[in-house]
Amino acid sequence: MPPGPNLARSPQESAGAPAATAGVPAVEAEGLGKRYGARWALAHVDMRLAPGRSLLLLGANGSGKTTLLKLLSTAVTPTLGRIRLFGLDARRDREAARRRLALLSHGAYHYEALTARENLRFACDLTAVPDPRRAVDEALARVGLASRGDDPVRTFSAGMRKRLALARLLVQFPDLAMIDEPYGALDQSGFALVDSVVADLRAAGRTVIVSTHLAERGARLCDEAVVLAGGRVHWRGPAREAPGVFQALGAFE
Amino acid sequence: MTAAERVRQAVTIARKDVLLEWRGRARINAIAFFGVTTLLMFSFAIGPDARTATLYAGAFLWLGLLLSSVLALAESFRVEAENDAVEGLRLLPVDALAMFLGKAVVNAALLFVLALLLLPLAVVLYGAKLDAGVGPIAGVFALGAAGVAAPGTLYAAVTSRIQAREVLLPLLLFPLVVPVLLAAVKATGLLMLGDPMGQVGSWTQLLVGFDVVYWILGSLLFARVIEE
Numbered sequence: 001m002p003p004g005p006n007l008a009r010s011p012q013e014s015a016g017a018p019a020a021t022a023g024v025p026a027v028e029a030e031g032l033g034k035r036y037g038a039r040w041a042l043a044h045v046d047m048r049l050a051p052g053r054s055l056l057l058l059g060a061n062g063s064g065k066t067t068l069l070k071l072l073s074t075a076v077t078p079t080l081g082r083i084r085l086f087g088l089d090a091r092r093d094r095e096a097a098r099r100r101l102a103l104l105s106h107g108a109y110h111y112e113a114l115t116a117r118e119n120l121r122f123a124c125d126l127t128a129v130p131d132p133r134r135a136v137d138e139a140l141a142r143v144g145l146a147s148r149g150d151d152p153v154r155t156f157s158a159g160m161r162k163r164l165a166l167a168r169l170l171v172q173f174p175d176l177a178m179i180d181e182p183y184g185a186l187d188q189s190g191f192a193l194v195d196s197v198v199a200d201l202r203a204a205g206r207t208v209i210v211s212t213h214l215a216e217r218g219a220r221l222c223d224e225a226v227v228l229a230g231g232r233v234h235w236r237g238p239a240r241e242a243p244g245v246f247q248a249l250g251a252f253e
Numbered sequence: 254m255t256a257a258e259r260v261r262q263a264v265t266i267a268r269k270d271v272l273l274e275w276r277g278r279a280r281i282n283a284i285a286f287f288g289v290t291t292l293l294m295f296s297f298a299i300g301p302d303a304r305t306a307t308l309y310a311g312a313f314l315w316l317g318l319l320l321s322s323v324l325a326l327a328e329s330f331r332v333e334a335e336n337d338a339v340e341g342l343r344l345l346p347v348d349a350l351a352m353f354l355g356k357a358v359v360n361a362a363l364l365f366v367l368a369l370l371l372l373p374l375a376v377v378l379y380g381a382k383l384d385a386g387v388g389p390i391a392g393v394f395a396l397g398a399a400g401v402a403a404p405g406t407l408y409a410a411v412t413s414r415i416q417a418r419e420v421l422l423p424l425l426l427f428p429l430v431v432p433v434l435l436a437a438v439k440a441t442g443l444l445m446l447g448d449p450m451g452q453v454g455s456w457t458q459l460l461v462g463f464d465v466v467y468w469i470l471g472s473l474l475f476a477r478v479i480e481e
Binding site: 095103105111122125127 | 254258261262265266269272273276277332335336337338340341342343344345346347348480
């Protein structure tokens with residue numbers, strides 16, 4: 001598989017890993033907490049991820065995986081704690097931090113009445129992607145939507161919408177990619193597509209965080225893992241050991 | 254973010270909103286139907302009293318526009334709430350000011366187009382006179398539409414995440430746009446009925462003043478509203 005297309009960046013940038021200051025973590029969170037009403041969705045989370053590393057997030061439903069990704073991506077402001085992305089304060093330098101990240105979320109961020117091509121082109125135009133037409137065509141081809149590029153998204157199945165979200169991630173090809181439940185609604189070829197996109201990101205030196213219930217599959221993609229339970233970090237360690245921990249956690253939960 | 258980048262993003266967002274509108278034409282159809290119905294109801298309520306109808310033609314026109322504007326403004330953020338598109342915009346990242354300007358300009362344009370569509374109906378139903386020419390009246394429409402669109406876009410964003418948004422949006426918006434509405438009604442009325450005292454200029458200046466205040470406030474506050 002070739003390295004990531006890095007459609008959003010110049011060929012020079014595509015060729016190598018993203019600029020990273022030596023010793024500065026890609027993700028650094030201290031005392032992170034998020035409260036919705038009286039309920040703490042996430043509490044006392046500390047984490048650190050070096051540039052170019054990949055992290056697997058495991059946890060049962062409601063364990064706080066999506067909340068953590070929303071916080072780390074700056075989509076949601078934490079109630080407590082501090083986040084630094086590539087040394088940038090996620091609250092104070094939010095715009096600069098956002099320029100280096102992308103979140104593939106449940107919401108998918110599409111406009112139903114626009115075609116797949118128009119949705120991607122819109123994202124390209126907003127981020128000043130060079131040669132957006134080529135970038136969109138390549139991304140659509142990569143995710144298997146080339147023949148449906150001119151169809152409105154409202155006619156798409158859930159799996160096709162997920163593929164389109166992956167295409168948007170490819171167009172952005174961020175320094176920090178956060179991917180929430182990427183396998184949901186996808187068929188077997190879609191599973192392989194997700195794996196290859198993550199592999200491309202990693203090969204290009206990007207930092208990747210993947211949240212999934214497919215522990216074994218996720219463990220094959222990532223270096224490190226965090227298992228969440230009840231909004232707290234239950235375990236952290238090498239990704240290859242995470243499925244066993246997750247399974248055991250499931251047994252007593 | 255540079256000013257050029259901001260303008261580029263605002264234009265991209267405005268273009269997307271126009272494209273979405275063109276695809277569905279849901280908003281323009283809904284607000285046109287609502288506006289026409291409102292003007293017809295006022296006409297029936299007044300009955301055969303042609304003098305009263307002509308006297309208040311400007312007021313009826315603006316009331317129709319104001320009531321229709323709620324539909325238009327709410328819809329402008331419904332499409333952003335769908336599939337969390339607004340979160341996608343924030344994370345790209347799109348500048349909050351660019352987002353506000355892009356959306357508010359399209360909302361103002363939509364209200365302006367509706368005003369132009371309703372004007373012939375006001376002539377037919379109320380005997381509204383266009384002796385001053387369509388140009389000056391269209392100018393007042395543009396200023397009034399801008400005065401409603403700026404706070405309307407801000408409040409539409411505020412209420413887009415609330416379940417009772419259809420109720421809350423007019424509750425928040427209507428009191429705020431009373432000065433704009435008063436100035437627009439007076440200026441339109443004077444242009445239709447004649448302006449022997451030369452008051453149109455004063456009302457237009459007031460309209461411009463509120464437009465400037467609302468657009469500045471909207472630009473400053475939108476970032477706080479749009480971020481969770």
